Amino acid sequence: MKDLPARRLLLVHAHPDDESINNGATMARYAAEGAHVTLVTCTLGEEGEVIPPGLAHLAADRDDTLGAHRVGELAAAMRELGVTDHRFLGGPGRYRDSGMTGTEQNHRPGAFWAADPDEAAGHLVQVIRSVRPQVLITYDPDGGYGHPDHIQAHRVAMRAASLAADPAYGEGSGDPYAIAKIYWNRVPRSVVEQAFAHLRDTAPDAFPGIAAIDDVPGVVDDARITAEIDGAAYAAAKTAAMRAHATQIAVDGPFFALSNDLGQPVLTTEYYELVRGSAGGDDGAREHDLFAGVPDAAGAPGVRT
Numbered sequence: 506m507k508d509l510p511a512r513r514l515l516l517v518h519a520h521p522d523d524e525s526i527n528n529g530a531t532m533a534r535y536a537a538e539g540a541h542v543t544l545v546t547c548t549l550g551e552e553g554e555v556i557p558p559g560l561a562h563l564a565a566d567r568d569d570t571l572g573a574h575r576v577g578e579l580a581a582a583m584r585e586l587g588v589t590d591h592r593f594l595g596g597p598g599r600y601r602d603s604g605m606t607g608t609e610q611n612h613r614p615g616a617f618w619a620a621d622p623d624e625a626a627g628h629l630v631q632v633i634r635s636v637r638p639q640v641l642i643t644y645d646p647d648g649g650y651g652h653p654d655h656i657q658a659h660r661v662a663m664r665a666a667s668l669a670a671d672p673a674y675g676e677g678s679g680d681p682y683a684i685a686k687i688y689w690n691r692v693p694r695s696v697v698e699q700a701f702a703h704l705r706d707t708a709p710d711a712f713p714g715i716a717a718i719d720d721v722p723g724v725v726d727d728a729r730i731t732a733e734i735d736g737a738a739y740a741a742a743k744t745a746a747m748r749a750h751a752t753q754i755a756v757d758g759p760f761f762a763l764s765n766d767l768g769q770p771v772l773t774t775e776y777y778e779l780v781r782g783s784a785g786g787d788d789g790a791r792e793h794d795l796f797a798g799v800p801d802a803a804g805a806p807g808v809r810t
């Protein structure tokens with residue numbers, strides 16, 4: 506791909522909806538600032554539970570047409586975030602949602618969890634060498650909360666980042682390219698504690714129950730956070746993107762619930778831990794720009810510094 510913007514951000518996620526919940530504000534902000542934002546989603550989320558009763562027939566144990574429906578939900582969410590480059594790993598339907606840990610779906614043919622990580626990473630290497638992103642965002646080794654597809658997405662993203670940089674890998678699949686900075690999605694414990702307290706104080710009855718802090722993926726001690734992206738200006742875009750995933754997410758003001766009907770706060774400041782590359786800015790201070798310190802992205806047009 507020629508003539509891409511100076512700043513290029515790649516996100517790797519397991520299912521449609523993960524990107525909006527975890528990174529919706531970050532994606533909207535960088536897209537609005539003129540960066541090229543690429544989303545790679547590894548499965549269609551075929552095994553998701555369906556919230557609206559009128560769409561219950563889509564579920565895997567009935568018509569098994571949820572995947573195709575979620576392709577449309579993801580496209581609508583990307584319109585809300587202003588992101589035009591969204592792809593499925595290996596093409597739509599190449600890898601199927603593996604279901605929750607311990608279910609028989611984990612090992613069915615085509616399940617993402619059953620895929621060879623090297624084979625799956627090969628598809629992502631092509632994207633990396635073509636788009637040449639300076640920044641990659643994905644999950645931690647636990648996938649944030651242990652879902653097999655999230656763990657696999659982490660493995661594939663980290664493996665692909667290494668392979669893309671290896672001159673000996675993949676003759677004919679593009680020039681080697683090293684991603685400057687890799688971040689894992691995080692949520693600082695103090696922030697999520699405060700946000701849940703706010704939910705209990707202001708909207709205790711918005712949902713049938715309230716989630717536990719441990720239900721939130723990627724929660725860690727505050728000290729591990731190295732970057733925070735203030736997405737307050739993009740809160741409406743993030744919320745709209747989450748609403749677009751209507752089979753999976755019920756939004757009520759600044760709160761939402763998944764199919765378990767347990768309320769959670771929508772976080773519009775999003776947090777990250779830098780795990781590869783060097784932080785820009787002051788020593789020890791949190792970064793406020795994921796591209797900070799990346800030489801060929803500095804001073805790019807339309808970029809707030």
Ligand SMILES: [Zn+2]
Pocket residue numbers: 519520523652655
């Ligand atoms: Zn997911």
